[in-house]
Amino acid sequence: MQGITGETKLLGVIGYPVEHSLSPAMHNAAIARIASPGSNPYPALDYVYLPFPVKPQDLETAVAGFAAIAVAGFNITIPHKQAIIPLLDEVSPVARAVGAVNTVWRTDRGWAGTNTDVEGFLAPLQNSLQNDSKQWQETIAVILGAGGAARAAVVGCAQLGCREIHVVGRNPEKLEAFARSWENRSWENGPLEIRPIASSWEALPELIPQAGAIVNATPVGMHPNVERSPLSPTLTEQIKADTIVYDLIYTPNPTLFLRQAREAGVRTTIDGLEMLVQQGAAALKIWLNRPVPVDVMRQTLQKSLGISP
Numbered sequence: 001m002q003g004i005t006g007e008t009k010l011l012g013v014i015g016y017p018v019e020h021s022l023s024p025a026m027h028n029a030a031i032a033r034i035a036s037p038g039s040n041p042y043p044a045l046d047y048v049y050l051p052f053p054v055k056p057q058d059l060e061t062a063v064a065g066f067a068a069i070a071v072a073g074f075n076i077t078i079p080h081k082q083a084i085i086p087l088l089d090e091v092s093p094v095a096r097a098v099g100a101v102n103t104v105w106r107t108d109r110g111w112a113g114t115n116t117d118v119e120g121f122l123a124p125l126q127n128s129l130q131n132d133s134k135q136w137q138e139t140i141a142v143i144l145g146a147g148g149a150a151r152a153a154v155v156g157c158a159q160l161g162c163r164e165i166h167v168v169g170r171n172p173e174k175l176e177a178f179a180r181s182w183e184n185r186s187w188e189n190g191p192l193e194i195r196p197i198a199s200s201w202e203a204l205p206e207l208i209p210q211a212g213a214i215v216n217a218t219p220v221g222m223h224p225n226v227e228r229s230p231l232s233p234t235l236t237e238q239i240k241a242d243t244i245v246y247d248l249i250y251t252p253n254p255t256l257f258l259r260q261a262r263e264a265g266v267r268t269t270i271d272g273l274e275m276l277v278q279q280g281a282a283a284l285k286i287w288l289n290r291p292v293p294v295d296v297m298r299q300t301l302q303k304s305l306g307i308s309p
């Protein structure tokens, strides 16, 4: 990385805790590449990206302080993704639809926020062979889990035009609240056309054989519980060969769920790394207003996670 100068602008990530975040490594590697003379036709930029541990009760003070010291933009992660919304002057339609913001930048009117997780979620699907709107209109999507990542997956599947989006949860009250939270939620051109259908875990034997896309948005199978999978081997064997099986977990890579799906004959499996890369690349593009070296971001994450390219 180039040295810090009197003109260095500040980017960062607010979270609590935030020490585990891979974003500083990913963004600083991309910034260093952009700053290398001759790396591309754009003039070098002088930025640095730092982690900021901010307790929930300090969020408002931190954001006001960021404005005072002219921070150019920041990511926002757990537990602040919803709490940041009332502190912003502008919120994008996609962030309103998800109900959470992960990227904030400074405009003439104040802070603007969006959610790049949906773009990140969609990127590997759009690169897959099934980037065919007709096929998506026939697709039944089954999303396992009803937390924050599931929200981005629901909006992504709605954007793809999926015929039905089932969200499967283990806690009936939370599931009900998740389903209700989409009522009256607006999209760019009006209400979301597809509303997620809340389904219990017990409905899976019926849903799995019909699913054209299955997304694991639970932490089941994530490091260190690498021997776990959200679906039993019997259910995994019910998945059709042409179903897209997408695990949002990025470590281990691949998860047991993806390995078992492949063994059961599934042709298209997607891990969570590309979503992580692409949500970061989308944020950096917003802050720098120029193309960003996505390959450098991917390689940095692979190295940080010990994944062989």
Ligand code: NAP
Binding pocket: 117, 120, 144, 145, 146, 147, 148, 149, 150, 169, 170, 171, 174, 216, 217, 218, 219, 220, 222, 248, 249, 250, 272, 273, 275, 276, 277, 279
């Ligand atoms: P979250 O908000 O905590 O939601 C997790 C969901 O999984 C909740 O609905 C939870 O149900 C459910 N769940 C947890 N343990 C379960 C179990 N043993 N059996 C069944 N359901 C279970 O977490 P999140 O932020 O959505 O993250 C979910 C996963 O996605 C994590 O592995 C995370 O690493 C990954 N992720 C990846 C990316 C990426 O860029 N690739 C981005 C975001 C998240 P309860 O509410 O009942 O506990």
